[in-house]
């Protein structure tokens with residue numbers, strides 16, 4: 001372990017040097033089944049041949065250009081993302097947090113441009129995650145991410161998802177600019193919000209001239225089996241959406257997608273990024289979009305998501321003292337545990353299975369959207385073996 005790196009992560013032991021598909025290899029030749037996928041990021045697995053080709057080919061041509069020049073890859077990808085969604089305007093970033101920042105800035109500028117600069121409040125929800133910048137930690141309001149970083153920023157309101165009355169009252173206030181929500185909460189523990197809830201929120205926002213922001217940084221780009229998670233529910237389209245993670249399948253890139261109306265305040269000079277959407281990022285992201293938006297990829301995500309969820313439900317039924325709940329949508333799956341989730345992740349690693357942590361004592365399964373059925377079954381086998389290990393410990397203790 002390094003003394004020089006800020007110890008902000010509790011890092012796992014294995015050091016991976018190579019990957020292909022759902023597999024990760026250490027220098028010592030150990031092989032792990034990867035259901036973390038860089039936190040829902042390596043959506044086409046590791047070393048996908050088309051992505052490798054796109055990156056290496058672009059690397060020999062042109063890496064980077066300032067955004068004061070036209071970048072044709074941005075224009076093409078923006079057109080395709082907009083054609084596949086509610087979007088009409090797009091801004092490329094390097095990360096999810098920056099995509100959310102751009103979304104928040106777009107929302108406030110919308111009201112300022114419309115003569116209502118007093119509308120600055122952003123309503124967020126407990127259990128959400130929007131990134132680690134100042135604006136995004138204030139938007140999610142998680143105390144453990146805010147503690148020690150100075151006073152809370154003004155203009156952020158936190159509500160409970162289940163408190164409908166408080167939500168309606170907050171949206172009706174004349175200082176409210178926007179509501180930000182993850183259609184499927186990721187870090188918070190894979191909580192999938194019901195369609196009726198999302199539709200109700202959409203109506204409340206429209207009725208009061210408040211913009212609706214979907215944070216689909218984790219749930220978007222095929223993760224739930226549709227290109228975007230809200231597309232499961234007709235009529236829930238947001239005004240603004242943040243995407244990232246799987247957008248570049250591991251190459252850092254994000255985007256803020258908006259309607260033309262919502263983006264009316266984003267004019268020359270008000271926002272920018274040095275690296276956002278550079279030619280290298282666009283070469284990878286265009287290819288990733290091609291692959292992820294294929295009907296076969298989305299169908300596979302639905303199929304494997306179901307297979308994993310059904311298998312996990314069987315494991316839960318066999319071991320109710322260890323597995324409490326299976327939740328999520330598509331291939332964004334949360335398993336709520338009765339044993340410590342960090343200890344579970346370490347035990348799973350001993351079975352050569354990588355799973356991600358999550359809030360509410362969950363572990364998350366977020367593998368490649370291209371995972372095969374036999375690979376899903378192997379993941380379930382290793383998950384079951386991990387659970388059985390805890391069950392045996394429990395029996396010995398009793």
Ligand SMILES: *Cc1c(COP(=O)(O)O)cnc(C)c1O
Pocket residue numbers: 094095096097098100129130131132182186187215216217218219244245
């Ligand atoms: C990961 C994540 C972010 C932050 O993305 P970064 O690329 O880490 O900045 C924001 N929102 C959601 C929902 C995420 O899952």
